[in-house]
Amino acid sequence: MSSNDKHKNRNNKAQYSKLPAEDDSEERQGLLSDDARVANADLESNERRLEGERLARYSVYGLWGHEDPRDRKNGGGKEHHRSGDDDDEDDRQGWSRKKIVYTAAGMIALLVGATMTNCVASVWGIGRRPEGQHSASTGSGMVKGFSGDMLRSNGTHDFKRTVVLVSIDGLRADYLDRGLTPHLLDISKKGLRAKSMRPIFPTLTFPNHWALMTGLYAESHGIVANNFWDPTLKEEFHYNKVASCWKPEWWFGEPMWESTEKASITTANLMWPGPPKTMSGASSTYFVPWKDKVPLDEKLDQITKWIDMPLEDRPQLILMYEPSLDQAGHATGPYSRRVNETLLKVDAFAKDLHNAMEARHLGSIVDIIFVSDHGMADTSHPEPIYMDDILGPEGLSAIEHEDGWPAMGIRFAPNANAAQYLETLTRASKTKQHKGKFHVYTHETMPKRWHFANNKRIAPIYVVPELGYILTTRKEGNVGMSKGNHGYDNKEPSMHAMFVAHGPFSHEAKAQVQTHTRRSMGTGRRPNGKCEGWHSTSDDAYILDTFQNVEIYNLVMKLLGTESKYTAPNNGTAGFWDKYL
Ligand SMILES: [Zn+2]
Secondary structure (H helix, E strand, O other), rough: OOOHHHHHHHHHHHHEEOOOOOOOOOHEEEEEHOOOOHHHHHHHHHHHHHHHHOOOOOOOOEEEOOOOOOOOOOOOOOOOOOOOOOOOOOHHHOOOOHHHHHHHHHHHHHHHHHHHHHHHHHHHOOOOOOOOOEOOOOOOOOOOOOOOOOOOEEOOOOOOEEEEEEEEEOOOOOHHOOOOHHHHHHHHHEEEEEEEEOOOOOOOHHHHHHHHHHHHHHHHOOOOOEEEEEEEOOOOEEEEOHHHHHOOOOOOOOOOOHHHHHOOOOOEEEEEOOOOOOOOOOOEEEOOOOOOOOOOOHHHHHHHHHHOOOOOOOOOOOOOOOOOHHHHHHOOOOHHHHHHHHHHHHHHHHHHHHHHHHHHOOOOOOEEEEEEOOOOOOOOOOOEEHHHHHHHHHOOOOOOOEOOOOEEEEEEEOOOOOHHHHHHHHHOOOOOOOOEEEEEEEEOOOOHHHHOOOOOOOOOOOEEOOOOOOOOOOOOOOOOOOOOOOOOOOOOOHHEEEEEEEEEHHHHHHHHHHHHHHHHHOOOOOOOOOOOOEEEOOOOOOOOEEEHHHHHHHHHHOOOOOOOOOOOOOOOOOOOOOOOO
């Protein structure tokens, strides 16, 4: 490794892993935070490039790359509806009182009739419907079978089943138990909540957001860290450098927006970490590129604009990404006031999103799923492990490429004695001084549960610290390390992510468990019968056991009715959601 390269690598690491102590400036945190993934300069030039390339058919929605946008039969505007109150005031003035009374009574009767018709239409899903399309069977009030091209009316408009998937970066599962997220909890009581969702290893933003999109572990989807070296491409992936990390060849697997687009489902992507296009050339219909510091109400506004589009243009799958909580967690630690204040804002957003759907009578049409990518550990007082003490200055300078953080994927220079350095590292990890503080793995010895070996992008030697420890050098020390971090073993509860869902999916799932409970009670079997893996609590919350986040891909495919024909191969468990849906 040239000293220049090494210096560059270390600078990169420093750029996202270290914060000057007590430096709380927003600008700095925006750049330094692990997942503030694009430096402003890169962003601006990239956005300029995007502006040029973006099709300009929609002024508000970032339409990206769709060569054949759907026809806009309604002339591009929102559908308008007669309000029913456009009577001419002048006419009314000359009327007798009796006529007014009779006419008013008639109008009230008409209004009541129309309202009832709407209610019935809403309940039975028989709103205005183009020929050739059929309604969901909703006679029981359930929406089972409501998917694909089926339409359901909210009383005024026809909708296809819709999924809004929101990722709140760094929302550690137990943040929900702090008493600061009453609305997320309320939504979870109306719907479902998992005890936690296990991220993939490494528990970093880019590997996990791509796992959520593809249902694949890192060894299969190829995003093996936020920064890593590809020995075939002979190039470094770095999440902070858009010009290289958006190249489609980095991203293996098929994201859910590609699978659903194949099924002719319109999709919208609001800053979800990942590329605008995959290797096959696929893109979401609407794409809003990453930008830091976009207020949550602007994101809500964008989502409702998409929801309010005419049926022909409206996305059925909406993805949204929010980084502020992760940024706060890195800057001031998971137990800080800033994290708690950001949690309050995230919770207010959850309420506003929920209310926006309720105001549109979309409770039985739109599934809202809140997830996160990983948790956050307190790293304010880490114990340093000095790599130069172990490898010696010579060994340290023999490192050609260094991947990931806080774990360290190591590639030694071709002329270095890598086997000897591996032996040195392994021996050190077993000494009294270091035992239980870090582990050294190769592809052969990597824990199987990580599914993190079978890919050339995974460095041949991986040093993984336990919680509470950092890998560093005498020169770097631990001065200025971020107060919170993630990337550790995915079995650690502090690394676990959240899952809260509300909508027709959760209604169906609750009905399932209630049915099973009734049947079980009738037969004397223990409650919940077949529905193992979750339970209801006294306050009517339904809690799923912890599950792996690669299951989310199949959930969304199932909700949108595309599960069999268009589902790409993935690491989700076959039939995982059958007990809930
Ligand atoms: Zn982060």
